Amino acid sequence: MAAKLDYWSKREVSRLARLRNEGMEIEDIARELLRTPCAVRAKLTSLGLTEVKGDGVRWSTEEDNRLMTYRKKNYSVEWIAQQLRRTPMAILGRLEKLRSPTRLAFDRSRQKSVRECLCCRQIFRSSGPGNRLCQNCRSQSLTRFDMPAQVMR
Numbered sequence: 001m002a003a004k005l006d007y008w009s010k011r012e013v014s015r016l017a018r019l020r021n022e023g024m025e026i027e028d029i030a031r032e033l034l035r036t037p038c039a040v041r042a043k044l045t046s047l048g049l050t051e052v053k054g055d056g057v058r059w060s061t062e063e064d065n066r067l068m069t070y071r072k073k074n075y076s077v078e079w080i081a082q083q084l085r086r087t088p089m090a091i092l093g094r095l096e097k098l099r100s101p102t103r104l105a106f107d108r109s110r111q112k113s114v115r116e117c118l119c120c121r122q123i124f125r126s127s128g129p130g131n132r133l134c135q136n137c138r139s140q141s142l143t144r145f146d147m148p149a150q151v152m153r
Contacts, residue, residue, distance in 0.1 A: 008043055016040065020049055025085075059094055067094060077123060088123045089116055 019029045030037040070080045081088045092114050115126040117134040124134035
């Protein structure tokens with residue numbers, strides 16, 4: 001992709017805001033405007049349209065409201081993640097931060113944390129910091145040589 005090296009014009013800024021408000025992904029906006037995704041994220045942040053946090057985007061009030069509505073209706077975390085274009089771990093983290101009484105009905109006395117399985121990437125309830133594989137993967141008696149290469153890094 002040929003990226004521009006000049007300043008943003010008023011026309012580009014208004015087009016950027018319109019495309020983002022229409023729900024277009026940052027990578028698609030970058031292609032449309034002939035900018036890098038990094039430049040698009042930076043401009044959105046400087047305009048206050050979105051703020052970068054880690055490798056994602058901060059939650060808007062509208063997203064928080066939608067998340068809480070979906071959770072109260074007992075939709076699955078995976079389904080909510082698809083609807084909000086977030087990862088299941090982002091959904092779980094946000095529910096934890098909002099301290100939703102309906103978040104997942106976990107009993108803290110029995111449950112240490114919610115984790116992503118290192119082998120199959122499924123979300124599961126961990127019994128503690130040493131428990132990194134879901135029940136299904138543990139039942140298969142996997143050794144470290146059977147796990148995907150990216151896990152062993």
